[in-house]
Each structure stands twice: as C-alpha cells, then as structure tokens.
Amino acid sequence: MSNLIITALYIYPIKSLSGIEVAKAKVESRGFQNDRRFMLVDENNQFITQRKYAKMALLQPELTTTEIIVRHKTEAVSPLKISLDEPNTSPEMVTIWDDTCPAKPVSTEADEWFSAVLGMKCRLMYMHDDSIRQADQRYAINETDKVSFADGYPYLMISEESLAQLNEKLNESIDMRRFRPSIVFKGGKAHEEDEIRRVFCNGIEMFGVKPCARCVMTTVNPDTSEKGKEPLKTLSSYRQVGNKILFGENFIATSEGELKVGYLLKVLERKEPDLA
Incomplete structure (x- = not known):
C-alpha cells in the first residue's frame, strides 16, 4: 500500500x-474554515466567476486572523480589507448553479471596490452560519451534508x-x-x-x-x-x-x-x- x-x-x-x-x-x-464563504454576484444576485470574467484571477486575497485583504496582482490599486465577522445586514437570496440560498451583503465599500476593478457592477455576499446549502444528494454521504x-x-x-x-x-x-x-x-x-x-x-x-x-x-x-x-x-x-x-x-x-x-x-x- x-x-x-x-x-x-x-x-x-x-x-x-x-x-x-x-x-x-x-x-x-x-x-x-474561511473557504468560499464570500462570493461576488451580479445585479440579479447570480454568482460570477472566472469562466466569464477571467480578470478575477488577478485578485489575490490574503487571510489574517480577523480579515481578508484583497490586492490586485498587476495594477496599483489600494487593497480592500474585509472583516471575517458576519455582516450586520439582512440576508438576500443568491443563486449559484442550480442552488439558491440566503447570503448577507458585506458592505458598500466592498461592492464599489470590486465593481471598479472588474469593470462591472457587482456585490460581495457572505454565507452566514444559518445559511444552509445542501450538497448534491445524488452523491452525498448524509442528508445533512452541506457546502459553501x-x-x-x-x-x-x-x-x-x-x-x-x-x-x-x-x-x-x-x-x-x-x-x-x-x-x-x-x-x-x-x-x-x-x-x-x-x-x-x-x-x-x-x-x-x-x-x-x-x-x-x-x-x-x-x-x-x-x-x-x-x-x-x-x-x-x-x-x-x-x-x-x-x-x-x-x-x-x-x-x-x-x-x-x-x-x-x-x-x-x-x-x-x-x-x-
């Protein structure tokens, strides 16, 4: 073996x-822990990815004990700091593939920063602990299996x-x-x-x-x-x-x-x- x-x-x-x-x-x-608990969405609360917006690859996060710091790899843009704490905002429904689940808007500052560097209107959302996105039951081990x-x-x-x-x-x-x-x-x-x-x-x-x-x-x-x-x-x-x-x-x-x-x-x- x-x-x-x-x-x-x-x-x-x-x-x-x-x-x-x-x-x-x-x-x-x-x-x-801290993996994909944040996600960018468009004006319809649909998730966005590098599949369509390849320049997302140029945004590099750094993880500290209290926050995420996002920097641009090639442009002189001031970094964005995002608290790892759950935002004090009201949940909205977001869509990722065939799933819909609640998520909390992070901040106007984050929305404006990402919209500017990506050249499109978008918002940053956070998956709070009470938001449950069930893993695909066709392959899951248990009914309670969930995913970020x-x-x-x-x-x-x-x-x-x-x-x-x-x-x-x-x-x-x-x-x-x-x-x-x-x-x-x-x-x-x-x-x-x-x-x-x-x-x-x-x-x-x-x-x-x-x-x-x-x-x-x-x-x-x-x-x-x-x-x-x-x-x-x-x-x-x-x-x-x-x-x-x-x-x-x-x-x-x-x-x-x-x-x-x-x-x-x-x-x-x-x-x-x-x-x-």
Missing part, C-alpha cells in the same frame, strides 16, 4: 478569486502524479493552481484520487464522492488572466467520459479537525474509477 502524503493545502476565501496556499487548515463540514459557495462539494483532492502525467503531455507545463484543489498529495500513481472511496487523516474521515468535471477556468493563466486552449485540449485526449473531462476527485468530510502539510492519508476503502 502506497504512503500518501499531503503536500499542499489551499483555501479560497472569495469564490473564483485566487487561492491561498497554507500549511494547515481546519476541516469543517462545508469546507475548510464552492461549485458543488466541500473538498477537491488531486495528486501531484496526476499533474506530472499531464505536464508530460503538454508543450508548456502548468502548475496546480489551474485546478483549484483543496488538498494535494503525493506517493501514489497518477489519478490515485479516482480510486479513493474513504480516507482517514488525523481523526478526520473523508469520502471520495464524485470525479471533478473540468471547465474553461482551467484554461485561465492565474498570473496573467489570459485564456488558452490548454489543458482542456490535452486532457480531452485521455480523461474524457461522455462530454465531461475529469481531473481530480470531490470529497465530503464526515468529521472535523485539522489537516497539515506532511500528514499521511490512510486509504480505508477503494472504488472503481470512472476512467477504468
């Missing part, structure tokens, strides 16, 4: 902005070997940031994550529930926001099932705790991968 070791952990405080690599992270039911503003599931796991295999096929290597994982590990074969049904680490049990279907966000360069054809073009040659291109595995945690870089992942149960 291979030893799987956590090599990187990522938190994305504001959905679709750049992520933050951390040495440790607190595992909660809807995702890592992440696309569908609380955690995404990818192995370094999966990326290495892809980079061998590409003319120009890309890094893991393209795929926005929560947990990166090494020590197994390429796409080992496809076969993990149940894994245990530091008292935390996690279930691999569904492969991650990839979209055009993977083609956005996280440093420049430029779009290309890769890696989807190459991935489609060996990771396509039906009309979906799969890379990474979505996970749900059934207990809470802390993960750290260097921890061992113990696979308790395996499954047949979708790309067998």
Whole structure:
C-alpha cells in the first residue's frame, strides 16, 4: 500500500478569486474554515466567476486572523480589507448553479471596490452560519451534508502524479493552481484520487464522492488572466467520459479537525474509477 502524503493545502476565501496556499487548515463540514464563504454576484444576485470574467484571477486575497485583504496582482490599486465577522445586514437570496440560498451583503465599500476593478457592477455576499446549502444528494454521504459557495462539494483532492502525467503531455507545463484543489498529495500513481472511496487523516474521515468535471477556468493563466486552449485540449485526449473531462476527485468530510502539510492519508476503502 502506497504512503500518501499531503503536500499542499489551499483555501479560497472569495469564490473564483485566487487561492491561498497554507500549511494547515481546519476541516469543517462545508469546507475548510474561511473557504468560499464570500462570493461576488451580479445585479440579479447570480454568482460570477472566472469562466466569464477571467480578470478575477488577478485578485489575490490574503487571510489574517480577523480579515481578508484583497490586492490586485498587476495594477496599483489600494487593497480592500474585509472583516471575517458576519455582516450586520439582512440576508438576500443568491443563486449559484442550480442552488439558491440566503447570503448577507458585506458592505458598500466592498461592492464599489470590486465593481471598479472588474469593470462591472457587482456585490460581495457572505454565507452566514444559518445559511444552509445542501450538497448534491445524488452523491452525498448524509442528508445533512452541506457546502459553501464552492461549485458543488466541500473538498477537491488531486495528486501531484496526476499533474506530472499531464505536464508530460503538454508543450508548456502548468502548475496546480489551474485546478483549484483543496488538498494535494503525493506517493501514489497518477489519478490515485479516482480510486479513493474513504480516507482517514488525523481523526478526520473523508469520502471520495464524485470525479471533478473540468471547465474553461482551467484554461485561465492565474498570473496573467489570459485564456488558452490548454489543458482542456490535452486532457480531452485521455480523461474524457461522455462530454465531461475529469481531473481530480470531490470529497465530503464526515468529521472535523485539522489537516497539515506532511500528514499521511490512510486509504480505508477503494472504488472503481470512472476512467477504468
């Protein structure tokens, strides 16, 4: 049995902005603590992402104990500071994919800052503790499973070997940031994550529930926001099932705790991968 070791952990405080690599992270039911509890919406309270607004990739959050500081990677814009405390505002309904859930407007200051740097009218919303967005029950472990503003599931796991295999096929290597994982590990074969049904680490049990279907966000360069054809073009040659291109595995945690870089992942149960 291979030893799987956590090599990187990522938190994305504001959905679709750049992520933050951390040495440790607190595992909660809807995702890592402070992960995607904030989200930008348009004038119709519909979520917005890099899929349509690639320049969101140029906004880099920094996480402190009390606030998020957002800076622009390439422009001399004064940084925005956002409190991690729940806003004292009235909830409104927001839409993300097929889900609708309540969220609280953060501040006029945040709305004006993001509207200016993105060149479109938008607002920043916060998922308060009482806002429950249920995880997709077709794949959930329990009826009570919930998720933040992440696309569908609380955690995404990818192995370094999966990326290495892809980079061998590409003319120009890309890094893991393209795929926005929560947990990166090494020590197994390429796409080992496809076969993990149940894994245990530091008292935390996690279930691999569904492969991650990839979209055009993977083609956005996280440093420049430029779009290309890769890696989807190459991935489609060996990771396509039906009309979906799969890379990474979505996970749900059934207990809470802390993960750290260097921890061992113990696979308790395996499954047949979708790309067998």
